[in-house]
Amino acid sequence: MDIRTFVNITSRAWAIPILASLHAGVAGRQAPLIQATGASRTAFAQSMEHLIEIGLLERNPGYGHPLRPEFRLTPLGREAAALAHKIGSVSGDENQDLLRRSWTLPVLASLHAPRHFVDIKRNLITITDRALSHSLQSMEERDWVSRRVDEAARPPRPTYSAINTGGLISQVTAPEISFVV
Helix, strand or coil: CEHHHHHHHHCCCCHHHHHHHHHCCCCCEHHHHHHHHCCCHHHHHHHHHHHHHCCCEEEEEEEEECCEEEEEECHHHHHHHHHHHHHHHHHCHHHHHHHCCCCHHHHHHHCCCCEEHHHHHHHCCCCCHHHHHHHHHHHHHCCCEEEEEECCCCCCEEEEEECHHHHHHHHHHHHHCECCC
């Protein structure tokens, strides 16, 4: 999967939990998925619509009621759902709020090796300096990313590395994501 697709998937807070739930065998209907993810109805509906728009989900023809449709993964959706499930299996339930933020997973995917700020930004073309800085700070507070400043360099440059849970997520996502666009 290319990084642009991954960024697009993670742009909706509940997309990864929905995909992971479908991969785990939760029925593709609204009630079971809301219960499995804990999303509000509005946020859930927006994420589902987004997943349909980008071609990861489709209505299951012939199943469900028009007001209570059933959804299924497309071939590309199955690939994304498998990755979402891997992310969920290494992240733990207490970290879901950080995982639902737009840039957390793409930044971690780019930290498969220690990187400078500019290198991370180069991998994630559409991220702003502010969003990247905020994402790195949030993950540093959770001990998912470590920041080491090389004082010998002029000017001093920080290097970021994925550690602990962030390192596990980075190891799971990095082989699946292509940064060449």
